Amino acid sequence: xxxxxxxxxxxxxxxxxxxxxxxxxxxxxxxxxxxxxxxxxxxxxxxxxxxxxxxxxxxxxxxxxxxxxxxxxxxxxxxxxxxxxxxxxxxxxxxxxxxxxxxxxxxxxxxxxxxxxxxxxxxxxxxxxxxxxxxxxxxxxxxxxxxxxxxxxxxxxxxxxxxxxxxxxxxxxxxxxxxxxxxxxxxxxxxxxxxxxxxxx
Numbered sequence: 276x277x278x279x280x281x282x283x284x285x286x287x288x289x290x291x292x293x294x295x296x297x298x299x300x301x302x303x304x305x306x307x308x309x310x311x312x313x314x315x316x317x318x319x320x321x322x323x324x325x326x327x328x329x330x331x332x333x334x335x336x337x338x339x340x341x342x343x344x345x346x347x348x349x350x351x352x353x354x355x356x357x358x359x360x361x362x363x364x365x366x367x368x369x370x371x372x373x374x375x376x377x378x379x380x381x382x383x384x385x386x387x388x389x390x391x392x393x394x395x396x397x398x399x400x401x402x403x404x405x406x407x408x409x410x411x412x413x414x415x416x417x418x419x420x421x422x423x424x425x426x427x428x429x430x431x432x433x434x435x436x437x438x439x440x441x442x443x444x445x446x447x448x449x450x451x452x453x454x455x456x457x458x459x460x461x462x463x464x465x466x467x468x469x470x471x472x473x474x475x476x
Contacts (some may be wrong), residue, residue: 280320283418284445289428303435307430310336312418317365319346321458323415327351327367328431336375338377344469347379351409354387358410377410382441384411385416399474407461417458422452 287308291301313320313336315321320340325350329337334357352435357364375469386409391400426442 277311280449282445282447282450284344284443285411287424287426287442289434289438289440295365301436303428303440304364305424305426305440306330306333306378306430306435307436308442308444309416309424309430312416312422312424313337313340313345316340316345316418318419319348319417320419321348321415321417321455322350322430323347323411323413323458324349324430325414326363326429326433327370327412328363328432328433329370330432330435333430334373337374338378341374348382349374349457350382350384350458353383353385354413356384356390356410360413384461386410393471393473401473405471413434415454415457417454419451420455421448422446423454424450 280367287305289303289305294302294304296302313438314401320337337347337349350359350365352364354364369380385407388409390406393399396399414426414429416430422444423446424442424444426440427438428440428442434440
């Protein structure tokens with residue numbers, strides 16, 4: 276079926292073998308794009324960051340945006356949901372203090388380990404559709420509810436200097452609204468959403 280509307284987008288592609296300064300240092304067009312958007316942000320900047328091992332320039336832009344009153348929200352993996360392990364998670368936590376002090380809101384994805392424990396302890400089954408997913412692997416940024424970046428770039432040092440990465444950059448209030456709803460839904464801030472059916476209980 277034909278979509279009811281389309282969104283023009285730009286593909287931003289990084290190749291560390293090609294993307295080099297005159298001095299030979301690598302740079303990331305995706306990271307430069309997101310830092311530029313952070314400087315333009317007026318109200319909010321929401322990020323799904325699976326691996327919080329960002330390069331220093333990105334950390335400084337996040338802090339600067341939060342300090343000037345932009346609502347900056349990062350959702351990253353917790354130790355339990357991290358798919359690479361404890362050491363990369365611990366490396367990421369070294370950024371928590373400076374980011375939180377600057378006013379950045381940081382949330383750790385808990386995955387569904389707790390739900391598995393509920394099933395095991397109660398001998399019941401939680402229905403499909405109630406499972407949040409074991410880990411975050413999405414790399415998403417939504418700035419001011421309308422400028423969106425979705426791709427493979429992890430907003431981290433490895434993606435910045437070693438990996439070939441691509442991201443779709445587009446402006447759409449409709450898609451932006453949908454992505455903001457995903458953030459709100461995944462943060463589970465409503466008390467009513469913090470219970471799930473398990474069998475008859």
